[in-house]
Amino acid sequence: ESDAHPVLAIEDLTVSFDGFKAVDKLNLYVQRNEVRVVIGPNGAGKTTVLDLICGKTRATSGSIKFNNHELTKMSEHAIVRVGVGRKFQTPSIYENLSVFENLEMSFPRGRKVFGALTFKRSPDVVARVEAVAAEIFLEAQLHTQADLLSHGQKQWLEIGMLLMQEPELLMLDEPVAGMSVSEREKTAELLGRISQGRSVVVIEHDMDFVKSIAHKVTVLHQGKILAEGSMEKVQSDPKVIDVYLGH
């Protein structure tokens, strides 16, 4: 797809907290099939950008276009329904339910979460749950209670819960924090796979992991883009070395 038709187009996005601009006239374009990684020092505005996209924080000015939707005018629930999924750092799975039940609850988009449990299991729900469980390396744990999973498996389950909603854009905040080396490698593979036909935006601090997943890197600093491009390009940018990688 050409750069003229990004899935996500952020233009002149600004948010002020008591006059402090956490995000300052940001322009960001993300394509389908792209894994974009947003890096930058603490306080750069990375989390705030994701909060603005998912509707958790309201923009002071500017626009966030996702396909044909203007997200700055939509509620958080409406943003989920048009296909934007956000995973926070802390897993929010149901520890006392099985992997199957956690995934089932997230299907389909727009249905009331607790209503799903009272419905009879339809074959398409079961098929979807099984397909997603396989995608997130948990087919053998379908009937395992979630609190028995490893930390990494819980993170995958949460990604699976997002996948059940069939998002076109997935946003992940430090997805490999606390994961083992082998879990990190599998997560890199997972993100590559789920970006096919979708867009993925990731906040990440681990530079080796960034290198292994990023199609393009955006470096934020003081609410603005300091550099953007391939990992090699941004890594060798003197401005980036100065504020971020050089310390």
Ligand code: ADP
């Ligand atoms: P990052 O994720 O890059 O570490 P954040 O987006 O969390 O940065 O924060 C960017 C800046 O905005 C920080 O200085 C932070 O203190 C400030 N900030 C974020 N959210 C709020 C808020 N709700 N009220 C006031 N200041 C905030």
